[in-house]
Amino acid sequence: xxxxxxxxxxxxxxxxxxxxxxxxxxxxxxxxxxxxxxxxxxxxxxxxxxxxxxxxxxxxxxxxxxxxxxxxxxxxxxxxxxxxxxxxxxxxxxxxxxxxxxxxxxxxxxxxxxxxxxxxxxxxxxxxxxxxxxxxxxxxxxxxxxxxxxxxxxxxxxxxxxxxxxxxxxxxxxxxxxxxxxxxxxxxxxxxxxxxxxxxxxxxxxxxxxxxxxxxxxxxxxxxxxxxxxxxxxxxxxxxxxxxxxxxxxxxxxxxxxxxxxxxxxxxxxxxxxxxxxxxxxxxx
Numbered sequence: 001x002x003x004x005x006x007x008x009x010x011x012x013x014x015x016x017x018x019x020x021x022x023x024x025x026x027x028x029x030x031x032x033x034x035x036x037x038x039x040x041x042x043x044x045x046x047x048x049x050x051x052x053x054x055x056x057x058x059x060x061x062x063x064x065x066x067x068x069x070x071x072x073x074x075x076x077x078x079x080x081x082x083x084x085x086x087x088x089x090x091x092x093x094x095x096x097x098x099x100x101x102x103x104x105x106x107x108x109x110x111x112x113x114x115x116x117x118x119x120x121x122x123x124x125x126x127x128x129x130x131x132x133x134x135x136x137x138x139x140x141x142x143x144x145x146x147x148x149x150x151x152x153x154x155x156x157x158x159x160x161x162x163x164x165x166x167x168x169x170x171x172x173x174x175x176x177x178x179x180x181x182x183x184x185x186x187x188x189x190x191x192x193x194x195x196x197x198x199x200x201x202x203x204x205x206x207x208x209x210x211x212x213x214x215x216x217x218x219x220x221x222x223x224x225x226x227x228x229x230x231x232x233x234x235x236x237x238x239x240x241x242x243x244x245x246x247x248x249x250x251x252x253x254x255x256x257x258x259x260x261x262x263x264x265x266x267x268x269x270x271x272x273x274x275x276x277x278x279x280x281x282x283x284x285x
Contacts, residue, residue, distance in 0.1 A: 016121060017154065018150070033090045038070040038074050078093060119150045159250040184220060190226070193213070194231065
């Protein structure tokens, strides 16, 4: 199956982390499609009474410079994919001007563009993080933001494998299914299912693992590529971070909300949007 990703592109080719992650993670490149997406800041507005030939020309020149810069960034990202052996016909470019907060435009594109995932690099992460922490549109996004989100802040290309957090929730099972779909055609990466149980609350692990393994099997992931890992901890997010570091996984996959949602008082609105554990992963992984 084809995998179609919306990849956010900033201005600096030196931090195309989302591009770099896809290039290094996927070996079956004939199954990968990417749409490179750059949102340029909308040029400053001018009051009608201030509009003149000079101000109109200045606005047009400013917009032209911003578009040129954005399209150069898109071209640089495209060239990077081509150098890594991705087919030209599988790389699309999309440019737009967006008013602040630009993360809102990203969410709309991700929601209505029929992508398998939206891939954020460092700039995209910073924009969405600020967007959520300000609480802008959180309630609307909670209802409509149902596409997978990949955060590639500082990828370490020496890592491999996928750590999938499972707790028996529907959100976790959807994540397992997404991981299985993304590994279609890939043979290099193994999957580790991680269940973090509270003290004295480990009895459900067997059922949680069985359901998750069935989902992976339905996606064609062989049993010998699946490992099970159970940890007892009262702090799931910290346990996940520690395991991710110890196991040197290329990916940590978690549901946006899970079975623990609502237990913890949220310090900011992004936690209300993500859920407490996935919020910590979003900001600190």
